[in-house]
Amino acid sequence: MSARATIERAKSEGRAALIGYLPVGFPDVATSVAAMRAMVAGGVDVLEVGLPYSDPLMDGPLIQRATEAALVGGATPADGFTAVREAGAPALVMTYWTLVDRYGVARFAADLAAAGGAGMITPDLIPDEAAGWHAAADEHGLDRVHLVAPTSTPERLALAARSSRGFLYAASLMGVTGERDLVSTTAKDLVARTKEVTDLPVCVGLGVGTGAQAAEVAGFADGVIVGSAFVRALMDAPDRASGLAAVEAVARELAAGVRKAASVAAT
Amino acid sequence: MHAQAARTPLTGRTGPYFGRFGGRFIPEALVAALEELDAAYRDALAEPEFMGRLDELHRTYVGRPSLITEAPRFARHAGGRAPARILLKREDLNHTGSHKINNAIGQALLTLRMGKTRVIAETGAGQHGVATATAAALLGLDAVVYMGEVDMRRQALNVVRMRLLGAEVIPVTSGSRTLKDAMNEAMRDWVTNVENTHYLIGSAAGPHPFPTMVRELQQVIGVEARRQTLALAGRLPDVVCACVGGGSNAIGIFHAFLDDPEVELVGLEAGGDGVETGRHAASVSGGGLGILHGTRTFVLQDAHGQTVESHSISAGLDYPGVGPQHAWLHDIGRARYASVPDAEAMEAFALLCRTEGIIPAIESAHALAGAIREGRRLGPDGIVLVNLSGRGDKDVDTAARYFGLLGEGSGE
Structure with a gap:
């Protein structure tokens, strides 16, 4: 099933979809893939498979630590295809563009499609620079997910919408990845402004970490994107088994959150 | 036509x-x-x-235009019996020292x-x-x-x-x-x-x-230097040398000469322990096409596109990428890029100190080393213009350790 179909199905169940991020290779490739499966078991609908990069300038300290460790462990972009293949849910690769550029965008798209990937989220590839990726994605039937930000003008929102397929990623606050105490009020405005220019599902990421926050975001977005909370669960665990259990528990809490949205929204 | x-x-x-x-x-x-x-x-x-x-x-406030200084003793020591003329564009004399x-x-x-x-x-x-x-x-x-x-x-x-x-x-x-x-x-x-x-x-x-x-804010260096060289020597230089990390001082002095085809432009990258050792910061000479900090350019990277750490005795050149205009000037052959290992840069550093009474930044010493090479190639009829991009006060600690200038147990 495609990412969009999965998000639409969640919608038909009267809830938002839960989208979970984990970098491949942390703490090792096999454990990261097992953790992705645990996320799916706990209720994650769509997976974002992160590719570790040496200069993650959009990530906060937590994900930096995880991806640095993954690189020390020898993780490569090709390990992302393994994760996509084995994750057990619709999966998109999320990556800094230079890794794809180096791999070769046509070959990357072909290998991603061959692994059964749904598409790619490109946080540092704005539509203006994405002609090559768009062509490759079209050739292989892959989703191409661009980001919108609170600083995006109406014209840029429309450009991102026109350029995307699958869903749109609303980076709900200005800053890098990491959990926040409060869900930013700008998130709701951004989703509303984005929905004015597109019928694509709009999913919200950056800063969401708890079931209550997931419920709040699910009140106005089609999908809730969570990353750092999963990474933290895996990082803080004393051993592999408890790490996988912790990741699944976080997924369960968030999955319950996205199903509580209706009652939260009503209050 | x-x-x-x-x-x-x-x-x-x-x-x-x-x-x-x-x-x-x-x-x-x-x-x-x-x-x-x-x-x-x-x-x-x-x-x-x-x-x-x-x-x-x-x-x-800054002290512009910065001077141009001929360095005859440096040129003689560097170039042997028939030295080329070496002119220094003195950006080291700017307020703040670079x-x-x-x-x-x-x-x-x-x-x-x-x-x-x-x-x-x-x-x-x-x-x-x-x-x-x-x-x-x-x-x-x-x-x-x-x-x-x-x-x-x-x-x-x-x-x-x-x-x-x-x-x-x-x-x-x-x-x-x-x-x-x-x-x-x-x-x-x-x-x-x-x-x-x-x-x-x-x-x-x-x-x-x-x-x-x-580049537009730095091109004043080349505009002044071009005019000053014409006034001093009656003609344009044969070669312009500048050190290249990200490349702001180099593009600043190169730009005014881009449409003077008789002037060779040479960018000197930090060769660290030598490009062949892999421990260097020479992105043009030893890197591949990649993306770093928002721009597509030459980057030191491994086979997967991960950035490789750069190495240089000079902190200012210790960067694994290079400005995109330099990458392009290399591509079209308008500028030439070569690497200078740490040891050769430090030799040029010491020589300028002793022959001209100027302590250069270690970054700029890479350009001086390039000028020595170019001067030897050109011989007595040649003129080499060097961007002396900064002064070396900040580097005395590194230089003291490199040359062993602080005796054991000197304590203070």
């Missing part, structure tokens, strides 16, 4: 692209700020009042114009950090400078200077703890605080419009 392309001047080329290099590989969240900056600097450069203010600060102030003052004025109150900067050797802290103090802006922990140790003097000037210096402990990681951290700050903050990039690198804008 020449083809149209051959007549198109190389000077005045602006981004976002320089051939296959450049562009904007950045999060959507920063697009608005880059558009705002692009518009602000284009408007400002076309406005007599803004340019008048910049020019006034150059004359009354060319970095040209760009910092210009961008600080733009920050005011955009109504922002805070500037952030990355720094390697600390020269750009000091220049930014200085411009911020002069114009009443808050300044935060990100600096790798390793660089804070090897350029401790500049850390103190920045703090005296009222800037906050934040140590960066991620990655290789040098310039590249300082730039990562500054980008993270910018995307979080973009509303009131301008990222005052010090190199001719980063996303559009930075490579173009920084």
Whole structure:
């Protein structure tokens, strides 16, 4: 099933979809893939498979630590295809563009499609620079997910919408990845402004970490994107088994959150 | 008749692209700020009042035009019996001690114009950090400078200077703890605080419009040097040498000569232990096509596209990428890029100290080493113009250790 179909199905169940991020290779490739499966078991609908990069300038300290460790462990972009293949849910690769550029965008798209990937989220590839990726994605039937930000003008929102397929990623606050105490009020405005220019599902990421926050975001977005909370669960665990259990528990809490949205929204 | 392309001047080329290099590989969240900056600097450069203010600060604060100094004793020691003439463009005499102030003052004025109150900067050797802290103090802006922990140790003097000037210096402990990681951290700050903050990039690198804008704020070096060389020698130089990390001083002096085909332009990258050892910072000579800090250019990277740590005795050149306009000048053959290992740079450093009474920055010593090579090649009829991009006070600690100038147990 495609990412969009999965998000639409969640919608038909009267809830938002839960989208979970984990970098491949942390703490090792096999454990990261097992953790992705645990996320799916706990209720994650769509997976974002992160590719570790040496200069993650959009990530906060937590994900930096995880991806640095993954690189020390020898993780490569090709390990992302393994994760996509084995994750057990619709999966998109999320990556800094230079890794794809180096791999070769046509070959990357072909290998991603061959692994059964749904598409790619490109946080540092704005539509203006994405002609090559768009062509490759079209050739292989892959989703191409661009980001919108609170600083995006109406014209840029429309450009991102026109350029995307699958869903749109609303980076709900200005800053890098990491959990926040409060869900930013700008998130709701951004989703509303984005929905004015597109019928694509709009999913919200950056800063969401708890079931209550997931419920709040699910009140106005089609999908809730969570990353750092999963990474933290895996990082803080004393051993592999408890790490996988912790990741699944976080997924369960968030999955319950996205199903509580209706009652939260009503209050 | 020449083809149209051959007549198109190389000077005045602006981004976002320089051939296959450049562009904007950045999060959507920063697009608005880059558009705002692009518009602000284009408007400002076309406005007599803004340019008048910049020019006034150059004359009354920075100390422009900077001198040109002939270095005959250096040339003789370096070139043997039939030395070429070597001319030094003295950016080391600028206020704060390097060319970095040209760009910092210009961008600080733009920050005011955009109504922002805070500037952030990355720094390697600390020269750009000091220049930014200085411009911020002069114009009443808050300044935060990100600096790798390793660089804070090897350029401790500049850390103190920045703090005296009222800037906050934040140590960066991620990655290789040098310039590249300082730039990562500054980008993270910018995307979080973009509303009131301008990222005052010090190199001719980063996303559009930075490579173009920084070059336009630095090209005064070449404009002056071209005029001064004509006045001093009666003709243009045969070769212009400049060191290249990200490449702001080099593009600054090269630009005025781009359409003088008889003038060879030579960029000297940091060769570290030697390009063949893999421990170097020579992105053009020893890197591959990649994306770093928002621009497509030559990058030191492994087979998977992960950035490889650079190595150089010079903190200011210790960067695994290069400005996109340099990558393009290399591609079209207009400029030549060569690497200078640490040892050869330090030899040139010591020679300039002893023969001319000028202590250069170790960065600039790479350009001096290039001038020695070029001078030997050209012989007595040749003229080599060198961008002496900075002074070496900040480097006395490194030099003392390198040459063993502090006796064991001297204690103080």
